[in-house]
Amino acid sequence: MRFLSETTALTRLSAIRDGFRQRVVSEYELRAKDCSTCETQGVCCTDEHFVNVRITQLEAAAIKCVIDNLDVRQKQAVRERVNAASEKISSGTEFFACPLYVKGTGCLVHDQAKPMPCIFHACYESRDDLPPEELLDDAEAAVADLNTKTYGVGTMLPIPTALANTLRTNSNAADGRRAPSSDRASERK
Ligand code: SF4
Ligand code: SF4
Numbered sequence: 001m002r003f004l005s006e007t008t009a010l011t012r013l014s015a016i017r018d019g020f021r022q023r024v025v026s027e028y029e030l031r032a033k034d035c036s037t038c039e040t041q042g043v044c045c046t047d048e049h050f051v052n053v054r055i056t057q058l059e060a061a062a063i064k065c066v067i068d069n070l071d072v073r074q075k076q077a078v079r080e081r082v083n084a085a086s087e088k089i090s091s092g093t094e095f096f097a098c099p100l101y102v103k104g105t106g107c108l109v110h111d112q113a114k115p116m117p118c119i120f121h122a123c124y125e126s127r128d129d130l131p132p133e134e135l136l137d138d139a140e141a142a143v144a145d146l147n148t149k150t151y152g153v154g155t156m157l158p159i160p161t162a163l164a165n166t167l168r169t170n171s172n173a174a175d176g177r178r179a180p181s182s183d184r185a186s187e188r189k
Contacts (some may be wrong), residue, residue, distance in 0.1 A: 001152070009058055009150040010065070013143060014112075020139040021119050028131040032122035044121060045101035052094065053117045054156040056147035060166040062113040063100065063159075067167075070108070078108065079167060085160035096160050115159070116140050 035041060044050060067078050081099030089096060100108045107114060120136045148154045
């Protein structure tokens, strides 16, 4: 099987996400509560018993692109939150506050790399206004298929675990490319 390059896959992921968001926002979210008026803004991202979002390796790669463009201080803070949450998950808990949420800013990946369940989620007064689960299922299936075509495997992991793996892999790859030390000159919701 010939795999897609990660760059191509990220472009396709972005198109899937945009189409999905467009449908959720235009057909359903207009009946949802406005997050800017929420008395518990961000609780949907920080409540450990609520978040439980799982993502593919490809989505983690998309999130990493956003993290890479943060300033050094923000980048370090996200890495620390990711590592702390993933260690907690490794030690046996399935609950986590999302390391991508920043008070006062909201979701760091809102525009470019928001996972499908997060785009899907909103607070509705009536159950009748909720988007159908099949809409999310179809979008997640499309992402899983793209992920398999890119990496050949399709495990979905909690956000912190998937991100910690991706950040570690990329950091190891960077270390592998580095010259031997003696040759180194120097480094909404
Ligand atoms: S989605 Fe989150 S921020 Fe928005 S209204 Fe619901 S709990 Fe509040
Ligand atoms: S990815 Fe963004 S929207 Fe989703 S739980 Fe994390 S901070 Fe919230």
